Amino acid sequence: MNGLDNRVVVVTGGARGQGREETEQLAAAGATVIVADVLEPEGDLPADSIYRRLDVTSPSNWADLAEELRNRYGSVFGLVNNAGIVGSRGRAGRLEDISLDDWNTLLEVNTTGPLLGIQSMSRLMTDGGSIVNISSIAGAGAHLAAGYGVSKWALRGLSRIASMELGPRGIRVNSILPGYIHTPMQNQTPQHFIDAHLSLIPLGRVGSPADVAPVVTFLMSDAAAWITGVDLPVDGGALGHAGLRIISEAMTAATNGA
Numbered sequence: 001m002n003g004l005d006n007r008v009v010v011v012t013g014g015a016r017g018q019g020r021e022e023t024e025q026l027a028a029a030g031a032t033v034i035v036a037d038v039l040e041p042e043g044d045l046p047a048d049s050i051y052r053r054l055d056v057t058s059p060s061n062w063a064d065l066a067e068e069l070r071n072r073y074g075s076v077f078g079l080v081n082n083a084g085i086v087g088s089r090g091r092a093g094r095l096e097d098i099s100l101d102d103w104n105t106l107l108e109v110n111t112t113g114p115l116l117g118i119q120s121m122s123r124l125m126t127d128g129g130s131i132v133n134i135s136s137i138a139g140a141g142a143h144l145a146a147g148y149g150v151s152k153w154a155l156r157g158l159s160r161i162a163s164m165e166l167g168p169r170g171i172r173v174n175s176i177l178p179g180y181i182h183t184p185m186q187n188q189t190p191q192h193f194i195d196a197h198l199s200l201i202p203l204g205r206v207g208s209p210a211d212v213a214p215v216v217t218f219l220m221s222d223a224a225a226w227i228t229g230v231d232l233p234v235d236g237g238a239l240g241h242a243g244l245r246i247i248s249e250a251m252t253a254a255t256n257g258a
């Protein structure tokens, strides 16, 4: 697919994990990708793609990037608000125990960062555009990690509002809700957390960055020209049964052999 020729796309958190795979696939489809991250990417980026150090929570970092992109390219077509942090898990992540610092940091990176990105990059979108916000299935249910879950619910809300406000300018704004994806973010994840996810997934495996990146590329392309304001789960079916899989399994077990 080469549908993204001449499109400049900014991917936050593009140094590793899902963002890195999104960078590779967007570039393969013809885009010029700006990898904006606090971390330097390992290895070579695709030809024409460049790395810029950017902390998504910093208005001045966004202003500097916007000025550079305006001078270098004139306009920007796309923004993938992919950078995110998970915060404390276990007891420290619970509503009763989360520290104010942890709460504020999660909202700052996962929700305020995308707001700042939308504000600065949408001003550079001159001929339509596409913004993809990487939320989570944690933004569609009651996840134990309170700050993370709330930040991802808020990001979905931000997407919807942005899709309404920017629609008249031809700018589409959508959310992707990944399920469990194996990336460096999950390096310390205990097995019981992975097993709990697997018990929810009809397709029987956890996800990889390669499951999410093609959906981002699709949303950047003209094939998605009339899609805006949606939340798209990419989760092996985890949200599809709305938690009711446990009932189906109990009924199946009870009636097997009957």
Ligand code: NAD
Residues within 6 Å of the ligand: 012, 013, 014, 015, 016, 017, 018, 019, 036, 037, 038, 039, 054, 055, 056, 057, 081, 082, 083, 084, 085, 086, 109, 113, 134, 135, 136, 137, 177, 178, 179, 180, 181, 182, 183, 184, 185, 186
């Ligand atoms: P990851 O930790 O491997 O990558 C996240 C990237 O974001 C890193 O390169 C990191 O340096 C960057 N980043 C963090 N804080 C930043 C900041 N302030 N400014 C700029 N860059 C920053 O994680 P991932 O799994 O690739 O996560 C990508 C997105 O997907 C995140 O928003 C995450 O919340 C979301 N997500 C992940 C999963 C999963 O299971 N891995 C599931 C659902 C949603």
